[in-house]
Amino acid sequence: MHDIKAIRENPAAFDAALARRGLSAMSSEILALDADRRAKIAAAEAAQADQNKASKDVGAAKARGDDAEFDRLRALVAEKKAEIARLTAQAAEEDAALRDMLSRIDNLPLDEVPFGRSEEDNVEVRRWGTPRSFNFAPKEHFEIAGVKPGMDFETAAKLSGSRFVVLKGAVIRVHRALAQFMLDTHVNDHGLTECWTPVLVKDEAMFGTGNLPKFTEDSYRTTNGWWLVPTSEVTLTNFVAGDIVEESALPMRMTAHTQCFRSEAGSAGKDTTGMLRQHQFEKVEMVTICTPETALAEHDRMTRCAETILEKLGLPYRTIVLCTGDMGFGSQKTHDLEVWLPGQNRYREISSCSTCGQFQARRMNARYRPASGGKPEFVATLNGSGLAVGRCLIAVLENGQQADGSVDLPAVLHPYLGGKTRISASGHLE
Secondary structure (H helix, E strand, O other), X not given: OOOHHHHHHOXXXXXXXXXXXXXXXXXXXXXXXXXXXXXXHHHHHHHHHHHHHHHHHHHHHHXXXXXXXXXXXXHHHHHHHHHHHHHHHHHHHHHHHXXXXXXXXXXXXXXXXXXXXXXXXXXXXXXXXXXXXXXXOOOOHHHOOOOHHHEEXXXXXXXXXXXXXXXXXXXXXXXXXXXXXXXXXXXXXXXXEEEOOOOEEXXXXXXXXXXXXXXXXXXXXXXXXXXXXXXXXXXXHHHHOOOEEEHHHOOEEEEEEEEEEOOOOOOOOOOOOOOOOOOEEEEEEEEEEEOHHHHHHHHHHHHHHHHHHHHHOOOOEEEEEOOOOOOOOOOOEEEEEEEEEOOOOEEEEEEEEEEOOOHHHHHHOOEEEOXXXXXXXXXXXXXXXXXXXXXXXXXXXHHHEOOOOOEEOOHHXXXXXXXXXXXXXXXXXX
C-alpha cells in the first residue's frame, strides 16, 4: 500500500518510480480522487458546524417566541443533517475507491535496483560452485532410473489432475530430510525462530501481504471463505498485523515449513513435465520484521541464509538482482538464487528474497514504537525462500545422478537418512 501523503508531496517522483517499473503515471488520477474525497470531508465538517449553530439557535428562538425563526432553524437543522449524511457517505465511497486503487499499484523499486523490462535485464551478482562435468548425458530428475519408482505422476493425475505428484520410498525420504536440514540450519546456525502456522487464512491476511486483491486468481479459496496460503510468508508476516511492537523486539526473524498452494494462473505451457512447477508443494520460508533503517542489511543477511543452504548441499548456484521490470508486486528489491540443473543445462530459480519496505506494513497497519520515543512508525518486512523443498530435491537428484541411474546424496543429508548415502538404480536408499 502506498502512502498518500508521499504522493501528495512529490507526485513526480511517484510517477518516475512507476515508470521504472514499466507502469503508467497514476499520480494525477490518485490525487484527483483524493482531492474530491477531502473536499467532501471538509464540506461535511462545515455542514456539521452549521447544524450545531442552528441547533443552538433553535432553543433561543423558541425561548423568545419567534415561531417563524424557530421553524426556519428546525428546517435548516434537518437540511444540514441530510447534507452531512450524503457527504459522509460519498467521502466513504471515495475513500474505499482510493484505498482499492492504492492497493493494486506495485511497490516502488529502490533507486539501486537496475532498470530493465524483463528477466533478460536481471544482473548477476555472484556465482558459487562449478557445475559438474558428466561423462554421460545427464537426465532430468524424472528420467533418472533410481528416481522413477519414487516419483509417480500417473497416480497423482488420477487423484488430482495435472501439476501434482506422489512421492514415495527413497525420494520422499530425501524430500523430508531436506526440509528438516533446512529448518535445523536456519534455527541453529542462522538464529531464526521456527514457527508452525495455519495454511488456511482469512481475506485480511492475504490482503496484508499483497496477494489480494490483485492476484485473486493465483490462489485457491475454500467454499467457506478461507484461502490456502501460497507460502507461509502470508502467515508469518501477518503475525504483527494491527500491532504496535517495541523497537527492542526487532528484528523478528522467523522460519516455517509448510505446504503451499498456487493455481499457477498464467503459466500454461511452462514446465509441464516433472515437478518443477506444481499446484501443491512445500517450502521453508523466511520472514523478517525490522525497522526500515535496517531492512537492506537484513535483506543481505536473509539472502546469505538461503545461499548457505545451497553451499552446504554442494549445489552450484548464482545470485542475481532482479531488474525493475521483473520484480514481484510487493518488492522494493529482490535477490533470486538460481541453482544449476544439469538435466536442463541451465540455472533455475530456487529462492527469491525480497525487501518490501513499509509496503506490506501499511496494508496490515503493523507498527513499532521507536526506542527514542515519538509516535509509532510502520515496520519493514522481508521474505525469502529458504528453500523451495521440491526444487531443492530436483537439484540434489540431478546433480548427484550417476551413469547407472543411481544418485549420490549430499553428505549433510546422511544423518537425516539413518546414515544412507545414495539412492540405488532400483530406487532404494543404501
